[in-house]
Amino acid sequence: MKIVLIHGQNHKGSSYHMGRMLADKLAEEKDITEFFLPRDLNHFCLGCYSCIEDETKCPYWSEKKIILDALEQADLFILTTPNYCLAPSGAMKSFLDLLFDCWMVHRPKEWMFTKRAVVFSASAGAPCKKAMQPIKDSLFYWGVTYIKTYGLPVQAMNWDMVKPERKAKIEKEIDHIASKIDCSKPPLIGFKTNFIFNIMKMTHVKGWDSSPVEKDYWQERGWLGKTRPWKK
């Protein structure tokens, strides 16, 4: 199983260790690729909309492409972020913004519909849902249908400070997540993905695209008819 981890932080804290624990349970070192943000993509979206016409026109395309190529090769994505002010880290949010042209409403990538993802977040004490939700939303609108989340208040500022009994609980729960992940067959396409894809198709049929390039993209792939990216 090939795994790509995208960490919304440069440091190796609790969020990092939780994500890495899952990766180590599922794959060998040679099949694990890690990106750290902002180290590996240190930019904010400028809102120039160049990507809407052509993804390679994004000013940060060369760095984005490295991450996208790795994601395309992966079976499983693991995204980690600390809870910062009840939200994902700024670096993670910037990364998600830079991939907005991959949303189903624009030009989703066929291969996204074959991927699985797990999102991790650590907080000091607050619930982690709000930090993980924007990541979950982007994954869903990129076309990823199998998305699991695991967030935990660890009452710590770093991994060393996390109490041994809490680490044991984390390990047990991550074991359980690992036991459910089987990448030997494509993920099931849920009702929600099917439904949203069809709504997006209608917007392109009606020409409500951000650019005519989007309608052409959908047309070329047969998605304005009965062809679907998850059906071979």
Ligand SMILES: Cc1cc2nc3c(=O)[nH]c(=O)nc-3n(C[C@H](O)[C@H](O)[C@H](O)COP(=O)(O)O)c2cc1C
């Ligand atoms: C800028 C910043 C904002 C934070 N905001 C929150 C918060 O809103 N709620 C919370 O419970 N913890 C908050 N924390 C604490 C971290 O979420 C917590 O220490 C977490 O375990 C750090 O994860 P890491 O080890 O992966 O960096 C914040 C920490 C920082 C540095």
